[in-house]
Amino acid sequence: MVMDIIVFLKDWVKSIAIIFVLISIIEIAIPNGNLKKYINMFMGFLIIIVIITPFVNIIDSNYNIEKDIFKNIVKGIETREVYNNEILQTQEKQIKNLYVSKIKKDILEAIGELMHHDVSRLDVSIYEDEANFGSIQHVEIVLKEKKNESINEDKSINVVNIEEITIEKSAEKAKDNLLQDIEQIMGILNDKYNVSKDKITVYLNTMGEGEHSGKNNK
Amino acid sequence: MTGWDVMDIVQIVGIGIISTILIILLRQSNKAEFALLVSAITGMIIFSMVIDKMRYVIETLSSLARNVNMEFTYFSTILKIIGIAYIVEFGAQISRDAGENAIASKIELGGKVIMMVLAMPIILALLDLIMKVLP
Structure with missing residues (x-):
């Protein structure tokens, strides 16, 4: 003692x-x-x-006072991390944007040259929930007719000279071409990214009518 | 070791005197902006010359603190606070030399706040300790 x-x-x-x-x-x-x-x-x-x-x-x-001090230090770090969350969020956003733009580029490359149309706009949205984060939710493609194609059609109109029939014919042909291209796009997307058809929307931006872009096919 | 240290202090004093003369000459030829630059660079050079020696002192102190089983958290916090004090003084004095008292006091404010943040865990632990001692 x-x-x-x-x-x-x-x-x-x-x-x-x-x-x-x-x-x-x-x-x-x-x-x-x-x-x-x-x-x-x-x-x-x-x-x-x-x-x-x-x-x-x-x-x-x-x-043990050191344990106490350490606990307080950890508390301080935790409060600091709350402030960091904001930075993390912006960072996540940037990463997501980068990811989406990569996917877009990839899809554009995969689609490559279509027979009769050019891709004028491509929107991709991805899932953001935990389970299937990053997989493609929806693809939106806006097509426009190829320029030289339409010139050719003009020429053919000039040659044939029978207006009524040629218009009908060319319209039918355009529709056929469109369906063919859409089929091609869907096939590529389905093969490569496993995107089912109902997740893809294709619009046709008709030439010459500028703003007007009707929903043509789904 | 000792001779080397003496040479060091001669170097430091020499650099200080030379830069002082340089600054006076620059001021007389109406080039005050360069004078500030020279003083900042001189400060950095002397600081970097001394910081090596400082490391030796700190290593000795920390081994001492470890030997007697003193809680190490105190010691590292003290060292951090001293480091902050040095850096803040360095910046504040340069601003003060340039006649910017407002900025100097803002730098000091920043130093004070960061020191308080570092000291806060220890203050809280101290209060807790006192509460525990009381029956």
């Missing part, structure tokens, strides 16, 4: 002596400016902690 008290006092005095030596060294090291008083306040706290801690250990031998 007496030995215990002696050991306790020895440890206590030792830690006090060490903290004062350290503090006097630090006093030399700190720059003398406006911040000196703040550092002094901080070191005052340290002295109090070093003096009190052994008595707390007598009452509650499991108590």
Whole structure:
């Protein structure tokens, strides 16, 4: 019992002596400016902690102040992470945009040269829920007729000269071409990305009529 | 070791005097903007010369603190705070030299806030400790 008290006092005095030596060294090291008083306040706290801690250990031998401090530090880090969330969100958005644009490029390459139409616009939306994140939700393709194709048709109109029939014929031909192209697109998308037909919408942007883009086929 | 240290202080003082003279000459020839630049660069050079020695001191101190089983969290926090104090003083003095007292005090404000953030866990733990001591 007496030995215990002696050991306790020895440890206590030792830690006090060490903290004062350290503090006097630090006093030399700190720059003398406006911040000196703040550092002094901080070191005052340290002295109090070093003096009190052994008595707390007598009452509650499991108590460890370092664990407490660490817990508080972790709490601080967690609150900081909440602020970081905003940055994370924008980052996620950027990643998503990049991903979508990559998919678009990939699809454009896969479709390649169509027989009779050009792809004028391509929209891709992806799933954002946990289960199937990143897989394609919907593909929207806007086609427009190839220019040289229509010129050829004009020529053929000139040659044949019978207007009524040629218009009907060319309209029918255009429809056929369109269906053929759509079939091609759907086949490619289905093969490569496993996108079912009901997830693909194709519009035809008719030439010459500018803004008007009717939904032609689904 | 000692001779080397003496040479170091001669170097530091030499750089300081030379840059002081340079700054005075620049001011007299109405080139105050270069004077500020010279003072900042001189500060950096002296800082980088000393920082090596500082590492030696800190390593000794930390081994001492480890030997006596002092809680290491205190020590690393003290070192961080001293580092912040040095950097803040460096920046604030350069701004003050340039006559920008407002910016200097803003730099000091930033330093104070960051020091408080570092000290906060220890203050909270201290309060907790005191509550525990009370019956």
